[in-house]
Amino acid sequence: MKLSAEAIDGALVVRLGEPRLDAAIAIQFKDRMREMLAHPSPRVVLDMAAVGFLDSSGLGALVAVMKGLMPARQLELRGLSANVERVFRLTRMDSVFTISADAPRDGLRDVG
Amino acid sequence: MVCAMWVEQMSLPENRPAANPRRCTGIFQSVFSAEPHAVRNVLRAAVARFAPKISEGEAGALELLLAELLNNIVEHGYAYGQAGTISLSILCDRRGLSCSLIDDGVPLPPHCLHPPDLPDTGVATENMPEGGFGWFLIHDLARDLRYRREAGQNLLEFRLPLSAPET
Numbered sequence: 001m002k003l004s005a006e007a008i009d010g011a012l013v014v015r016l017g018e019p020r021l022d023a024a025i026a027i028q029f030k031d032r033m034r035e036m037l038a039h040p041s042p043r044v045v046l047d048m049a050a051v052g053f054l055d056s057s058g059l060g061a062l063v064a065v066m067k068g069l070m071p072a073r074q075l076e077l078r079g080l081s082a083n084v085e086r087v088f089r090l091t092r093m094d095s096v097f098t099i100s101a102d103a104p105r106d107g108l109r110d111v112g
Numbered sequence: 113m114v115c116a117m118w119v120e121q122m123s124l125p126e127n128r129p130a131a132n133p134r135r136c137t138g139i140f141q142s143v144f145s146a147e148p149h150a151v152r153n154v155l156r157a158a159v160a161r162f163a164p165k166i167s168e169g170e171a172g173a174l175e176l177l178l179a180e181l182l183n184n185i186v187e188h189g190y191a192y193g194q195a196g197t198i199s200l201s202i203l204c205d206r207r208g209l210s211c212s213l214i215d216d217g218v219p220l221p222p223h224c225l226h227p228p229d230l231p232d233t234g235v236a237t238e239n240m241p242e243g244g245f246g247w248f249l250i251h252d253l254a255r256d257l258r259y260r261r262e263a264g265q266n267l268l269e270f271r272l273p274l275s276a277p278e279t
Binding site: 053056057067086087092096 | 148149151152168169172173175176179180183186187230231233237238240241242243245246248249252253
C-alpha cells in the first residue's frame with residue numbers, strides 16, 4: 001500500500017497514494033495508519049488527492065482512524081475528488097470530518 | 113442501379129448512430145469469483161463499458177452502488193474466504209441501468225431490503241459508527257430493489273436511473 005508521511009510545520013501530512021480506498025484494502029489501511037500515527041503530531045492531515053474511489057468500507061476505516069486520534073489529536077482530510085466527496089455527502093459524514101480544500105498544487109508550503 | 117443508389121443515399125441520415133451521443137444502450141455481463149480483487153476488476157470493467165454513454169456522476173454512482181452490493185456478497189453472503197461465484201448483468205436502456213446479481217451464498221437477511229436510518233452522526237466521536245453505511249448507500253442510489261431466493265440462489269434486481277439524455 002502506498003502511504004507516506006512527513007512532518008511539516010507541526011502537522012503530520014500523510015499521503016495515500018492508492019487509487020481506491022475500498023473493501024480490498026480497508027483493514028490494511030487502518031493498520032498502516034496506526035503505525036504512522038505513532039508520530040506524536042497533534043494535527044494529522046490525510047491527503048487523498050490520488051484516491052478516485054471510496055466505498056463504505058473505506059469510509060469506516062477513516063472513521064476508525066479518526067476515533068483512534070481523538071480526543072487529543074485531530075484528523076483533517078484534503079484533496080477529495082468529486083467521487084469521494086459524494087460518499088461523505090450522502091452519508092452526511094461531511095459534517096463529522098474536517099474536510100479542507102485541495103492541497104496547493106506546488107507543494108505543501110501552506111500546511112501548518 | 114440508379115434507383116438503388118438513390119435509396120442508399122436517402123437512407124444515410126437514419127443510419128447515423130450519433131443522432132443522440134448520450135443515448136445509452138448495451139449489455140454488460142460477467143461471472144467472477146467472490147473475492148475483493150475480482151470485485152475491483154469487474155467494477156472497473158462495468159464502469160468502462162458504460163462511461164462513454166453516461167455522466168461522470170452517474171458512472172460514480174454506478175460504481176459505488178455495485179461495490180456496496182458486491183462487497184456485501186463477498187463479506188456476508190460467502191463470509192470471506194468461502195469460495196463462490198457472482199454473476200452480474202447490466203442492461204442500459206431508456207429506463208436507466210437495469211442490473212441483476214446472482215450468488216449462491218447464504219440468504220439475504222430480510223431487514224436489508226428496508227432502507228435503514230443513517231448511523232447517528234450526532235454522537236460523541238468515540239461512539240461514532242464505523243459501519244452501517246453500505247445499505248444506506250444502496251437504498252439511496254438504487255431504485256426498484258427486488259430480491260428473490262430461488263433454488264439456493266440469491267437474485268437481486270435493481271435499477272440506477274439516468275438523467276434524460278441531452279438532445
